Amino acid sequence: xxxxxxxxxxCCVVLSEAEGPVPAQRLAEFHGISRTYLxxxxxxxxxxxxxxSTEGRVGGYVLTRPADQVTVLDIVLAVxxxxxxxxxxxxxxxxxxxxxxxxxxxxxxxARVMHAAExxxxxxxKQVTVADLAAGVTADVGAGTFPALxxxxxxxx
Amino acid sequence: xxxxxxxxxxCCVVLSEAEGPVPAQRLAEFHGISRTYLxxxxxxxxxxxxxxSTEGRVGGYVLTRPADQVTVLDIVLAVxxxxxxxxxxxxxxxxxxxxxxxxxxxxxxxARVMHAAExxxxxxxKQVTVADLAAGVTADVGAGTFPALxxxxxxxx
DNA sequence: TTTAACGCGGATGACTGATGTCCGCGATTA
DNA sequence: TAATCGCGGACATCAGTCATCCGCGTTAAA
Numbered sequence: 001x002x003x004x005x006x007x008x009x010x011c012c013v014v015l016s017e018a019e020g021p022v023p024a025q026r027l028a029e030f031h032g033i034s035r036t037y038l039x040x041x042x043x044x045x046x047x048x049x050x051x052x053s054t055e056g057r058v059g060g061y062v063l064t065r066p067a068d069q070v071t072v073l074d075i076v077l078a079v080x081x082x083x084x085x086x087x088x089x090x091x092x093x094x095x096x097x098x099x100x101x102x103x104x105x106x107x108x109x110x111a112r113v114m115h116a117a118e119x120x121x122x123x124x125x126k127q128v129t130v131a132d133l134a135a136g137v138t139a140d141v142g143a144g145t146f147p148a149l150x151x152x153x154x155x156x157x
Numbered sequence: 158x159x160x161x162x163x164x165x166x167x168c169c170v171v172l173s174e175a176e177g178p179v180p181a182q183r184l185a186e187f188h189g190i191s192r193t194y195l196x197x198x199x200x201x202x203x204x205x206x207x208x209x210s211t212e213g214r215v216g217g218y219v220l221t222r223p224a225d226q227v228t229v230l231d232i233v234l235a236v237x238x239x240x241x242x243x244x245x246x247x248x249x250x251x252x253x254x255x256x257x258x259x260x261x262x263x264x265x266x267x268a269r270v271m272h273a274a275e276x277x278x279x280x281x282x283k284q285v286t287v288a289d290l291a292a293g294v295t296a297d298v299g300a301g302t303f304p305a306l307x308x309x310x311x312x313x314x
Numbered sequence: 315t316t317t318a319a320c321g322c323g324g325a326t327g328a329c330t331g332a333t334g335t336c337c338g339c340g341a342t343t344a
Numbered sequence: 345t346a347a348t349c350g351c352g353g354a355c356a357t358c359a360g361t362c363a364t365c366c367g368c369g370t371t372a373a374a
Contacts, residue, residue, distance in 0.1 A: 001242040001271075002332065007349065009267050010248060018234050025347060030207060032251025037334050056342020059349045062263050072270055083158040092298075094189025097305055109293035110166050113229055114158075117281035124274035136266035141249075148254055159361065161334060194363050198320065213371025216320045 003081065007033055008079045009072060011042065013132045013137065015051065016067035017146040018153055026156055030149075043077050046097040048078030068131035073122055077132075078092030086114035158237065164190055165236045166229060168199065169287045170294065172208065173224035174303040175310055178217030189305075200237050205235035206214055208225060215250040230282035243271035 011027045024042050028035035042061055045051045050070060051061045064072060088111035092099040097127070099108075137145055168184045181199050185192035189303055202208045207227060208218045220227060245268035249256040256265075264272070294302055 003244070006243075006246060006267060007286065012268075024270075025349080030252045030254070032250060033249045034334060036336075037351080039353095040334090042189065046350085053350055055340080055348095055350050057348045058343065059341085072267075086163070089160060089163060091163065091188045091190060095187045096309060097187070097302075101344085103298040106297070109290050109297065110163060110170075110229075112293075113282065113285045113290070117278045120281040121274045121278040123278040126271065128270045133248065133270070136269075140263070141260040142172050145254075148320085152253060153346090156214070161362085178320095179325055180322080191363060193365075196321075197323095197363090203321085211371085212321050212369080214317095214319050214373065216371070219319090 004044075005076050005079050007031065007038055008041045008045060008075050009133070011038070011061075012045070012050070012063065012067075012070060012075055013133050014149065015061060015063045016049060016070075016130045016134050017149060018062075021054050021058070021062050022153060023060040026060070026153060028148075028153070031157075045078050048074070050078055050107075052076055063130070065129075067134060068129045068146065070130045071126045072128045072130075072133070073125035076125055084115060084118050086111065086118065088114075161194075161201075162233050162236050164188065164195055165198045165232050166201060166287075167249070167291070168195070168218075169202070169207070169220065169224075169227060169232055170290050171222045172218060173227075173287045173291050174306060175219075176307060178219050179212050179216070179310060181216040183217070183310060186313075187309070200269050202232065202235050205231070206233055207235055223288075225286045225288035227287045228283045229285045229290070230279055233282055233288075241245065241272060243268065243275060245271075258308075 010031060013111045014027060015022060025035055027042070028038045031038075035135065042051065046053050048066055052060050052064045053059065058138070088107060090104065090108070092108050095105060104150075106112075134146070169189060171184060171187065172179060181196045183190055184199070185195045188195075199208065199210075201209050202217070206221055209221045210216065210218050245264060247261065247265070249265050250261060263269075291303070
């Protein structure tokens with residue numbers, strides 16, 4: 001699992017609490033991470049339609065949907081891609097006793113188990129929204145966190 | 158997710174249906190995969206205690222436990238390691254507004270969500286045993302599959 | 315007793331993907 | 345006109361996967 005997912009989720013939480021477009025420069029500075037590399041992941045979020053970007057001088061990123069309609073799964077799939085982590089190489093078709101062609105119409109039992117587990121993983125991520133995460137931050141580190149964030153964002157602009 | 162997991166699971170299914178120790182050579186030949194590389198994964202299974210190895214001339218691998226007491230999760234953890242796929246880099250402690258030390262006693266909300274999803278993934282893999290997979294093979298490709306496998310294994314010995 | 319088959323672990327190299335940077339382009343605003 | 349910003353491609357680096365080979369000790373058959 002790529003580390004860019006962590007950055008992207010944290011950025012979405014920040015965007016959900018910001019009042020206007022936030023440029024990648026600010027997001028990177030706020031999180032203490034690489035600006036150029038974070039830009040890649042933000043562009044992936046933009047291509048997936050999760051965030052909207054405004055170009056030009058006072059540009060930046062805004063959440064496209066309300067925070068309670070953006071799940072963590074949405075972000076993970078946008079950054080890490082939609083393909084399954086398990087890739088069946090069909091080794092049942094190899095060797096001296098290969099499976100018949102008609103038996104290979106459906107995926108093999110091993111692949112089915114792996115894909116079911118991945119579905120469970122995705123279902124778990126789908127249950128949590130960016131709004132839930134933002135509420136968790138307030139509960140964890142205090143109600144003053146996001147006002148302070150907004151002040152810092154405004155002070156930089 | 159490493160491809161060696163797929164090999165290891167298939168090998169465990171074969172071992173569950175074999176009558177005696179099966180050497181890595183046979184397992185690799187049967188699946189049409191690299192012998193030397195498969196040996197690495199089998200050694201990982203051995204270190205994890207899932208299979209027992211007998212050295213020497215007629216050596217090979219045997220399942221240590223009954224097939225209905227070996228879960229797919231056991232195999233995955235043995236081959237791919239027991240660490241979580243998501244690694245929190247604690248970016249909440251970076252930047253101009255770092256989280257306080259006491260707030261960082263517990264993992265952050267993002268990490269909690271990711272770890273919960275991984276737990277769901279593991280729980281799903283834990284529900285399926287090697288015996289279940291073997292039964293699935295019989296259902297998918299016919300009851301004659303494992304007898305033919307045993308014949309082939311005996312014929313090579 | 316010799317030989318061949320086998321498991322084990324370390325060293326090694328190729329390859330793939332993740333990570334990270336840089337540059338040029340077009341858009342927008344001061 | 346200049347500065348800021350998003351976008352995409354090219355590029356370099358690095359870690360992990362994939363795969364091979366070697367030497368060692370073990371065991372059973374010839």
